Amino acid sequence: MREFSLPALYEVPADGNLTDLIRRNAAQHPDVAVVARKRGGEWADVGAAEFLAEVQAAAKGLIASGVQQGDRVALMSRTRYEWTLLDFAIWSAGAVTVPVYETSSPEQIAWILSDSGAVAALVETDEHLRAVESVRDRLPALRDVWRIDPPRNSRGRDAGSDAPTDTGTGSGAVEQLTAAGGDIDDATVEVRSSAANADSPATIVYTSGTTGRPKGCVLTHRSFFAECGNVVERLRPMFRTGESSVLLFLPIAHVFGRLVQVAAVMAPIKLGHVSDVKALTDELAAFRPTMILGVPRVFEKVFNSARAQAQAGGKGKIFDKAAETATAYSRALDEPSGPPLGLRLRHKLFDVLVYSKLRTVLGGLATHAISGGAPLGERLGHFYRGIGFTVLEGYGLTESCAATAFNPYDRQKIGTVGQPLPGSVVRIADDGEVLLHGEHLFTGYWNNEQATQEALADGWFHTGDLGTLDSDGYLAITGRKKEILVTAGGKNIAPSVIEDGIRAHALVAECMVVGDGRPFAGALLTLDEEFLPRWAQEHGKMTLSHEQLLRDEELLAELQQAVDTGNALVSRAESVRKFRVLDTQFTEESGHITPSLKLKRGVVAKDFADDIDALYA
Template sequence: MREFSLPALYEVPADGNLTDLIRRNAALHPEVAVLARKRDGRWEDVTAEDFLAEVRETAKGLIAAGVRPGDRVALMSRTRYEWTLLDFAIWSAGAVSVPVYETSSPEQIAWILSDSGAVACLVETDAHAGAVNSVRDRLPELLHVWQIERDAVGQLRDQGAGITDAEADERAALADADSPATIVYTSGTTGRPKGCVLTHRNFFAEAGNVVERLRPLFRTGECSVLLFLPVAHVFGRLVEIGAVLAPIRLGHCADIKNLTDELASFRPTMVLGVPRVFEKVYNSARAKAQADGKGGIFDKAADAAIAYSRALDTPSGPSLGVRIKHKAFDKLVYGKLRSVLGGRARHAISGGAPLGERLGHFYRGIGFTVLEGYGLTESCAATAFNPWDRQKIGTVGQPLPGSVVRIADDGEVLLHGEHIFTGYWNNEAATSEALSDGWFHTGDIGTLDEDGYLAITGRKKEIIVTAGGKNVAPAVIEDRIRAHALVGECMVVGDGRPFVGALITLDEDFLPRWLEDHGRPAGTTAATLRDDPELLADVQKAVDDGNAAVSKAESVRKFRILPAQFTEESGHVTPSMKLKRAVVAKDFAHEIEALYTK
């Protein structure tokens, strides 16, 4: 058994709640732009003083509507300014916010609202309202549904006109540090989502220590972040609360399809995302270079960036020749890539899945350092992350200051600290299984090095044991294969089988370019192409790259290209894009069987 800890850098308030942050900001930085909202295609700053006033007026409406202290209020919307406004308004009414993914089905909505006992629900669109109303007969406790696109904020402001500022401030002060702040429902990869109860203390410990450890990235009045992750996900919530705690200027992007344009107009100093975003930026840039006849130059620039980054970890640093190449490519290639990410940012924080060493070195080499981290809903987002000044690429960093990471005898990662959730809502059995003597059992397998840097190697429940008795952790090879531009998703199989195989889907965004480059008719589907020799050869390159990261016994011997995508709508991935392995295995059982049929 091995463990590592770092001293806390942020003193969690003994009392109080998250609404104290917006009152503090208004008192200390009244004219500082702490948020920005998009209006008529332009960013409009919102000062700390104005944000507090908006939150207070909106909270008055909730109070007037009968929302009581401790009541649960659901919030279902894309990532937009009103999400943060309503989140703080719910807390200011003394209530508990319950985020719902905006892509949730009526059945999922019914479960979350009924299990949490929500008395009100704030939705964004007509479609969301329709989904809630379609199951309202199963939600006897639900009294109100307001819609953002039908001026929910204005309606609440008018409804609360009779509530005084003193009444509103008294209500906002009722919750203490150990009161529930939110109930975040897990993605449900193995069954019905469970509601993780996260307190105000959990968020203070989490966001406070993240901000202090990464303080150069959170300088008030200088730094900014554009939030494009779903705020229903705990990582998005950390970004929201961390930005307000710092405080730094926070913007929202509702549609990731517009991300490049939004980054260019907002120009954040820091980016927070998941590996798929950084993979897409790299693959798109490489594909564009190839289409312009500059693929060779891009590949040489990428190799130079990786060589430069790797040399940074050596005692002597990059050689003169590497530095000269790096400087030349900075003008030709690297600067253009940084401009795609807004032009000002020099750091990003990545979580949700492994980034991969090659991509980590590539981004650091172009002058855009991606700090990888690791966390779960139960750990209130990041429980480990790479510090800005001592990054170790290939790891998820050191423990959150003030917390402890322990590796059990069987390799499982255990966590302890003030950021760990208090339990699952209405589910004592699941709580007692996950929490033991104050330690949270993550279900992940990992290692700690001598400096306390954590590496995650797989999930206990996802370990594949081949017929030959070889234990295989799928994550490592899956992530390497998925990094290829042509690959959309990859799921490794082989439990009880003679060798490891894989199910692979094609990337819908990259496929049209592949068709054009290989003289295939536009619109040709994956179902038609799955046995195409050239396509199979290109996918084999991705598999070969993945196999290079593991032993021969763990390598993928055969693969099948699937005719369909793994999507949330198909039921094969969660809203946070985690594979529902059991569902995939069941739905594509015939494809798996074909891997092992001679």
């Protein structure tokens, strides 16, 4: 099949914007918990009316500070209640949110804030503030910077720094904005909140590009309405107002996290935030969500941790047998005859011994999860469905406002990324590339008309991914035309940025960053044949054999410095964690380099598959 579409289930408003959602919730469900936040270590519900009041109070502060209609405001923070609050406050002030990953380097911050022309920034911590201040001279449009966390002293200055910070004393950004907006009346906020229409930009999300410069994807209010409205309606049994809840631990700077946020408000269902993934297990038990949104790495970790715990307790064989049974049971569900009697009995036994405990780890109430950002794989898909916790895999990009395809709860096909978002079209081009069309798509790249024309040729978005459609319209992703790596955690990595930094070291001849579908980025290095003997002589290593030299601790330490240089150009999440030195060269003759000296990544990955696997052993 070359093309498939489904009719829209949600009609995008002809006018209006995302702030209409919080006003509607306050009017129709004033006391229903739409958000929950931690107070005194305990989860406390925030009703729709209370949330609206807090959003509008912060919006008044932004307006009082001089933020105008259409201005860009950067937001750099971990996932927390204030992220959602301030996102809607920015929209309520008539402005455009520019998310920045909280792990971003000063170079990345400088580019994003400069390119977007951000007039203000909301950052979470002292470290974030220092990073912004370190590049302040390159940001002529930036006027105000507020810190979400309260300052560490009462003088309005960052301890140990001369950089002016928060204007208040002992209070964070939300409190300062609320105080600053005291003279702004409700009518002014109403005018600002209503000024943007469906086709106005809601956010500019910067995504990694092969050139190394992140591109700003302009997503409109229409994009989110079409995306989230159709997701909620297609998965309506999972979005029951007053009953359903979701615990968000993905970065909201990532478009997938943003989808979760807006969809929860649109439904509405209760939304909770977790900043520290290390605390996720405890928070799942305390919050007890009915639905979980995650990336494959999270579900892989739950499985591996449970297996390791079972092995430590002498029950490894039982766990492995239970996992085998769960997978077999799930596969049998797809057969006309269903699971045979013997399998059903084993499954029932293991449900008592193993599966119920795993569901408890996931909060105890959730029966479904949605996974995106990277391929989940059939193994995990069948295992989780087999234990009574169905993970619905989806597929999308920043340019498609997150999910452009997903498995419906009632018609799942494990091994695929599901059917197209209702109201959109998926087409497979002659070369196998996945093309998209629909209201949920971005309108273009900010300040980059050439890239926009290339990506949106003939009215279709060219994803750069390869795929197939089956007779029922289920999409399977088979490869990637572009070079962007996507880790198991869903982080996009532009390898050329880090590679260029590492190759700057005289010892390094070639570098190829790997990590597609893996838990982190790694690198394969080859050494410069001319410089290596010179280095060995300078460091008194001439007596070492070539093989011994490649394992020499002093040499490896210097190569680590080269890797550190490359890592300094990117965020921690994109950084190379491990590298492996190859006893060979990438050349045109070996088939690893093109005549224009570009790496043939596919050939290298195939020829050195064992070395790549060793990085993750």
